Every structure is written in structure tokens, then in C-alpha cells.
Amino acid sequence: MAAAKNKRGITVRFEDHEMAKLEELAARFHVSSATILRWALQALAEYVELNGGKIILPVDFTNFPFPVARCPTADEGAEAAKTPLAANKKTKPSY
Numbered sequence: 388m389a390a391a392k393n394k395r396g397i398t399v400r401f402e403d404h405e406m407a408k409l410e411e412l413a414a415r416f417h418v419s420s421a422t423i424l425r426w427a428l429q430a431l432a433e434y435v436e437l438n439g440g441k442i443i444l445p446v447d448f449t450n451f452p453f454p455v456a457r458c459p460t461a462d463e464g465a466e467a468a469k470t471p472l473a474a475n476k477k478t479k480p481s482y
Contacts, residue, residue, distance in 0.1 A: 399424075 401409065413420040434451060435442055 409420045409423055412423045416423070430448070430451070431442075431446070434446060434448065437451070
């Protein structure tokens with residue numbers, strides 16, 4: 388039997404316009420809204436680490452060195468819509 392993953396859930400309430408943006412991003416990249424939130428949290432954690440443990444508001448990702456293989460681009464997401472996910476593994480983010 389496989390070991391259970393250590394995952395915990397939380398409840399987050401969004402304004403309608405925030406939820407619409409989240410769903411729009413998830414649809415654009417063909418992932419779940421939970422995946423978008425995980426990516427956002429990972430990016431914020433990296434940003435804080437690069438800024439000496441501080442969150443500088445407003446958050447500015449202009450010069451943030453994103454890893455090259457973080458997630459599919461919008462173009463890859465559009466291509467994924469044409470191809471079944473099982474046949475197009477390169478668009479699925481790896482962690």
C-alpha cells in the first residue's frame with residue numbers, strides 16, 4: 388500500500404472578481420485553481436527568501452529570477468487544449 392501524502396487543506400474566501408481571475412488563470416494553463424495558488428505561494432516564498440525574509444509591498448516581480456521550467460506558457464497551454472494530457476506530458480508542471 389502506498390504511503391499517504393502529507394497534505395493539508397484550508398478554506399479561503401475570495402471576492403467574486405478575485406475568484407474569476409483565479410479561474411481564468413487555471414483555465415488558461417489547463418490546471419486546477421489549487422495549482423495556481425500553489426505556484427503563487429511558491430513564487431512568494433522564493434521572493435521573500437531573496438529579499439532577506441521580508442515582504443516588500445507592493446510585491447514587484449519585475450526583476451524576479453523565475454526558474455525556466457516553472458510552468459507552461461500560455462501558448463503551451465493553448466497547445467495542450469488541442470492534445471490530450473496523456474499524450475502531451477511536457478505541459479504538465481513537475482515539482
